[in-house]
Amino acid sequence: MNAKERIIVPLDVPDEDSATFLINKLEQVTFFKVGLELFTSTGPKIIDLLKSRKKRIFLDLKFHDIPNTVAGACRSAARYGVDLLTIHATCGTDALKAASEAVQDEAAKVNLNPPKLIAITLLTSISSRQLAFDLKIPLELPEYALAMALMAQETGLDGAVCSPQEVAQLRQTCKDNFLLVCPGVRPTWADKGDQKRSLTPAQAIASGADYLVIGRPITAAADPELAWQRICEELITVSG
Numbered sequence: 638m639n640a641k642e643r644i645i646v647p648l649d650v651p652d653e654d655s656a657t658f659l660i661n662k663l664e665q666v667t668f669f670k671v672g673l674e675l676f677t678s679t680g681p682k683i684i685d686l687l688k689s690r691k692k693r694i695f696l697d698l699k700f701h702d703i704p705n706t707v708a709g710a711c712r713s714a715a716r717y718g719v720d721l722l723t724i725h726a727t728c729g730t731d732a733l734k735a736a737s738e739a740v741q742d743e744a745a746k747v748n749l750n751p752p753k754l755i756a757i758t759l760l761t762s763i764s765s766r767q768l769a770f771d772l773k774i775p776l777e778l779p780e781y782a783l784a785m786a787l788m789a790q791e792t793g794l795d796g797a798v799c800s801p802q803e804v805a806q807l808r809q810t811c812k813d814n815f816l817l818v819c820p821g822v823r824p825t826w827a828d829k830g831d832q833k834r835s836l837t838p839a840q841a842i843a844s845g846a847d848y849l850v851i852g853r854p855i856t857a858a859a860d861p862e863l864a865w866q867r868i869c870e871e872l873i874t875v876s877g
């Protein structure tokens with residue numbers, strides 16, 4: 638995979654027209670993420686639109702519910718034929734197993750490739766202080782993120798979402814084929830915004846990330862295509 642294919646651009650916009658505008662501006666981008674804002678607005682229409690443009694799709698709905706409910710949601714998502722799908726690791730092992738079985742089973746029924754089901758370890762907007770004081774979790778942050786990733790791996794998930802600051806440790810400990818997807822990535826020239834545990838794109842790839850989710854540094858730039866190209870050039874120096 639070349640550096641460009643490792644960048645996933647989130648379409649964090651309110652409607653189909655705004656999404657279409659970005660997709661058109663970013664012609665060379667091959668992988669887009671559809672999250673809560675856009676999917677809640679457009680429903681599956683946006684999936685059809687991206688497929689008609691031959692784009693890869695990360696459906697980032699971050700399921701978090703009881704086993705029966707997440708399994709049902711995963712069945713519905715598996716019918717879209719998307720590439721990546723998220724669930725919170727904190728659903729626990731029963732829900733993760735049910736979700737994983739559901740995507741495999743439903744995709745086979747409809748004769749599609751199952752989406753890679755990946756677990757959110759700890760949102761990249763959470764700091765160590767918030768982990769301790771807001772979430773009341775007594776572990777150190779890297780230890781907690783690793784525990785969530787290992788639980789996901791043991792329950793049969795395909796990968797995890799983690800911040801670039803934890804990815805080296807997860808890469809060392811998890812299996813080679815366990816996908817590691819990093820949001821919270823920021824070039825030195827971009828604003829961090831609400832992201833608390835960021836590294837640059839080149840640092841994240843050098844630390845072992847398979848994919849980088851990079852949104853506002855590209856989508857909020859005056860020239861999104863130029864911002865994307867600048868990031869690609871920075872990445873080529875580490876991954877070719």
Ligand SMILES: O=c1ccn([C@@H]2O[C@H](COP(=O)(O)O)[C@@H](O)[C@H]2O)c(=O)[nH]1
Nearest residue numbers: 647672759760761820821850851852853
């Ligand atoms: O822990 C997480 C999980 C998902 N995200 C999503 O990634 C993008 C990041 O966008 P930026 O504009 O680059 O901050 C966004 O869609 C989040 O929902 C995350 O940031 N952290």
